[in-house]
Amino acid sequence: MNGLRRNYFPIYKDFGSLLDNFLSTQTDDATFGDLSKWAPAVDIKEEKKRFLVIADLPGVEKDDIHISLENNILTLQGSRSYEKRDTQEGYSRIERSLGQFHRQFTLPQTVEESKISAKYKNGILEISIPKKEQALEKRIEVKIEE
Known part of the structure; x- marks a missing residue:
């Protein structure tokens, strides 16, 4: 056929x-x-007392990263600056994305918004989002009556 x-x-x-x-x-x-927009790789991990957001941001300056939280939506945005190149001479491939990035994540109502913190080292951003006290697992013993 x-x-x-x-x-x-x-x-x-x-x-x-x-x-x-x-x-x-x-x-x-x-x-x-479009090389002027890119999305960093992000891992989100739930631990007993917090959520941990880990983002790969190699080549991004700390001052170019902006984190905000509004209506339980965590926004991570910023930019990776362009390298100054006089010409494209000598390049056979350009794969590294440059320019603006923007990621958003909806968080549960159980987060303690006022206690969010972030660390940035060696191109890795870690955002720690604590859970509210009442959201933590509590073990309650229930007595059974006869």
């Missing part, structure tokens, strides 16, 4: 070669995306 398609429907042959040419050309990946 495959041979039949190629013989009687030449469009399959043309389409196949067009697709092969498209996939084999060495185009820069930046052609298909």
Whole structure:
């Protein structure tokens, strides 16, 4: 059947070669995306007394990171500065994204908003979001009457 398609429907042959040419050309990946926007990788971990948000922000200056919380939405935004390049000479590929980033996460009502803290070291941002005292697990013994 495959041979039949190629013989009687030449469009399959043309389409196949067009697709092969498209996939084999060495185009820069930046052609298909906007390098001025990117999204850092983020892990969110729930611990007994807090949530921990860990974001990979290599190459981002501390002063270029902004964290806010409004209506239980944690917003992480900032930018990674452009390197000054006189020309693109010598580059065969440019994959590192630069420019603005913006991530938002909805937090549960059980967080202690006023006690959020953050640390930034070696390109890793850690945001610690404590849970409210009443949200912590408490064990209550219930007596059973006869």
